[in-house]
Amino acid sequence: MRSKDLEGHPKPRRTIELLLLLIALTIGIGAQVLVGLNLEDTIDQRYWAVGGLQVILAVAFHIALRLKAKYADPFILPIVVTLNGLGIAMIHRLDFTNRYDGVAERQLMWTAISMVAAIALLVLLKDHRRLRQLTYISLALSVLLLFLPIVPGLGQDIQGAQVWIRIGGMSFQPGELAKITLGIFFAGFLANNRDLILLAGRKVGPLTFPRLQDLGPLFLAWLIALGVLIVQNDLGNALMFFGLFVAVIYVATSRISWVAIGVVFVAVGAVLAYQFVWHARNRFDIWLNAFDRDIYDQLYGSHQLVQGLFGLAHGGLTGTGLGSGSPQIVALANSDMIIVAFGEELGFLGLSAMLVLYLILFSRYMRAGLGTRDHFGKLLAVGLAMVLVLQVFVVVGGITRVIPMSGLVSPFLAAGGSALLANWLIVAIVLLISHAARRPIVVGPMLNTTGEGASGTEDPLRGRNTGEQHPVTGSQGSQMAPALKEGES
Amino acid sequence: MSELAITVLQFGLLLLLWILILSIIAAQGRDMMVSKRARTRAPGTDAPSAVTEADGTPATVHHSGKTPRPRPKRLVISEGPLVGTEIELGSIPIMLGRAQECTVVLDDDYSSGKHARLFPQGSRWFLEDLGSTNGTWLGDEQLTRATTVEPGDRIRIGKTVLELRT
Numbered sequence: 001m002r003s004k005d006l007e008g009h010p011k012p013r014r015t016i017e018l019l020l021l022l023i024a025l026t027i028g029i030g031a032q033v034l035v036g037l038n039l040e041d042t043i044d045q046r047y048w049a050v051g052g053l054q055v056i057l058a059v060a061f062h063i064a065l066r067l068k069a070k071y072a073d074p075f076i077l078p079i080v081v082t083l084n085g086l087g088i089a090m091i092h093r094l095d096f097t098n099r100y101d102g103v104a105e106r107q108l109m110w111t112a113i114s115m116v117a118a119i120a121l122l123v124l125l126k127d128h129r130r131l132r133q134l135t136y137i138s139l140a141l142s143v144l145l146l147f148l149p150i151v152p153g154l155g156q157d158i159q160g161a162q163v164w165i166r167i168g169g170m171s172f173q174p175g176e177l178a179k180i181t182l183g184i185f186f187a188g189f190l191a192n193n194r195d196l197i198l199l200a201g202r203k204v205g206p207l208t209f210p211r212l213q214d215l216g217p218l219f220l221a222w223l224i225a226l227g228v229l230i231v232q233n234d235l236g237n238a239l240m241f242f243g244l245f246v247a248v249i250y251v252a253t254s255r256i257s258w259v260a261i262g263v264v265f266v267a268v269g270a271v272l273a274y275q276f277v278w279h280a281r282n283r284f285d286i287w288l289n290a291f292d293r294d295i296y297d298q299l300y301g302s303h304q305l306v307q308g309l310f311g312l313a314h315g316g317l318t319g320t321g322l323g324s325g326s327p328q329i330v331a332l333a334n335s336d337m338i339i340v341a342f343g344e345e346l347g348f349l350g351l352s353a354m355l356v357l358y359l360i361l362f363s364r365y366m367r368a369g370l371g372t373r374d375h376f377g378k379l380l381a382v383g384l385a386m387v388l389v390l391q392v393f394v395v396v397g398g399i400t401r402v403i404p405m406s407g408l409v410s411p412f413l414a415a416g417g418s419a420l421l422a423n424w425l426i427v428a429i430v431l432l433i434s435h436a437a438r439r440p441i442v443v444g445p446m447l448n449t450t451g452e453g454a455s456g457t458e459d460p461l462r463g464r465n466t467g468e469q470h471p472v473t474g475s476q477g478s479q480m481a482p483a484l485k486e487g488e489s
Numbered sequence: 490m491s492e493l494a495i496t497v498l499q500f501g502l503l504l505l506l507w508i509l510i511l512s513i514i515a516a517q518g519r520d521m522m523v524s525k526r527a528r529t530r531a532p533g534t535d536a537p538s539a540v541t542e543a544d545g546t547p548a549t550v551h552h553s554g555k556t557p558r559p560r561p562k563r564l565v566i567s568e569g570p571l572v573g574t575e576i577e578l579g580s581i582p583i584m585l586g587r588a589q590e591c592t593v594v595l596d597d598d599y600s601s602g603k604h605a606r607l608f609p610q611g612s613r614w615f616l617e618d619l620g621s622t623n624g625t626w627l628g629d630e631q632l633t634r635a636t637t638v639e640p641g642d643r644i645r646i647g648k649t650v651l652e653l654r655t
Contacts, residue, residue, distance in 0.1 A: 016516050024509060026505060027502065027506060027509065030498075031502055075516070078509070079513070195582050195584060195606065318503065322502075346502075350503050353507055357510065360510065360514070363521070
């Protein structure tokens with residue numbers, strides 16, 4: 001916003017979004033048609049219907065942005081549409097193998113539901129700051145969502161991880177939505193208590209350590225993460241929730257000591273998990289001794305991981321081409337391991353392009369946070385950006401054997417309705433934050449009629465001069481402060 | 490369709506992906522340059538946190554021939570029960586009030602628990618009322634929003650009067 005002031009009024013840039021959206025849709029739908037061509041499927045109405053639906057949804061989202069959030073970031077939507085389209089194409093491709101059937105239709109249906117939900121959120125919420133009122137409700141909601149799967153009769157155990165609930169024949173992962181609610185809670189909590197945490201502390205060398213009582217929330221977050229891990233056997237989400245909290249608190253206080261404490265907590269948690277949780281120990285063994293014959297052959301062994309690595313190697317630089325590889329050898333090729341399928345069929349060039357798209361998306365989320373003026377919005381955007389980047393890190397790191405593999409899915413790509421819904425809702429929230437960040441400040445006529453700086457925009461030079469000429473009149477200086485007032489109270 | 494055509498289309502897809510990336514980066518332009526003004530900030534005014542730094546509000550802009558405004562270094566209590574007390578100003582915000590967790594704990598029956606907050610932005614200090622019962626006064630005016638405080642301004646909280654000194 002401020003840098004824009006120097007260049008004149010910010011532009012909505014919606015037309016750029018439309019152009020990029022065109023490329024994005026071409027990629028997604030083109031990939032799908034390419035799959036059909038390569039596997040000698042007839043390109044009939046089905047393909048046009050699927051493509052048409054994607055175009056309608058994307059254009060509807062674009063129009064909603066034009067009407068309701070004109071100044072929102074123009075790059076987020078095209079990137080997300082690209083990734084989502086590629087995901088549908090790859091799931092469609094895997095439906096041709098004998099392992100999967102009809103998953104692409106379900107994914108398309110969930111895409112439609114998610115995008116409609118995201119548009120609804122965008123239109124109904126209007127301003128992200130209203131989420132701040134939900135700080136503690138979000139905490140309660142998060143706990144509820146996380147522990148719903150262990151309610152007997154409702155929960156469902158799939159492959160050792162108890163993260164699903166089943167209502168009327170539909171499976172849903174409530175923990176995915178907890179990413180958003182926990183993000184809101186952490187942002188709201190730290191926006192309120194930042195000063196307190198920042199002020200107190202003991203200095204040890206270059207680090208300032210927080211007081212013991214201020215560690216409470218961090219400890220609570222750690223307990224939640226560990227609870228998720230033990231109760232649900234879900235390593236990935238545990239890592240993500242804790243990483244989210246440490247990242248947000250670091251951004252709120254800029255104290256490296258929080259990160260140091262966080263790393264210690266993770267280490268302790270890892271040791272505890274290794275000692276007491278069979279599931280976690282299994283994952284560690286697979287990670288460390290993936291090519292061990294015994295581990296390769298055993299049930300829940302390293303077969304999936306090793307075949308994934310072979311798949312990536314098979315892809316090489318340019319890939320085997322969509323439909324020409326054999327990604328179905330890897331278990332869960334269309335959800336947890338979809339990155340491997342892309343690596344095999346689009347090669348290094350394709351997969352790296354997708355990772356760069358994730359990187360740009362992450363930077364856009366962060367940019368929304370940097371631009372907005374209220375603390376809550378900043379922390380929320382950073383938290384949601386961390387959610388995105390941690391998911392990608394945990395998935396890609398797990399597949400490439402950088403860290404133990406865990407049950408997270410790559411955002412927007414993988415088959416799975418709940419994750420898709422959660423990620424699209426995050427997109428809607430971040431778009432609102434970026435709209436608030438770039439939109440020109442409107443100051444009411446009451447404040448506008450007197451004094452310099454009446455345009456309502458901040459001009460540090462002018463504010464400074466008047467400050468020197470009339471040192472005592474507080475109202476002069478206050479012209480500069482509306483931005484500060486907004487977020488605080 | 491021939492194998493060659495499919496291979497060409499396949500490469501076209503990869504190319505299009507990278508075209509999308511490059512056009513996004515090109516369209517972003519200078520949008521990612523947020524810290525341009527932060528870099529022109531006066532040395533020694535390191536902002537307390539990433540968040541306020543990103544705020545980038547009144548970064549000191551130096552012009553040739555103008556000396557930078559002197560920076561307040563102390564907060565002095567000039568009237569009230571704690572008269573004479575001095576607090577060093579660093580780069581972290583200061584909370585004023587009766588609550589024990591405040592930076593400056595005021596022993597003043599007319600002040601609220603968390604009464605007001607004094608925080609630095611760039612080279613200036615801002616005062617903000619935290620919804621106190623009796624209000625915070627700067628000079629003769631009651632605060633309604635965050636306001637700059639210059640050295641010598643009288644900050645009145647209950648029966649206590651504070652001042653910034655350079």
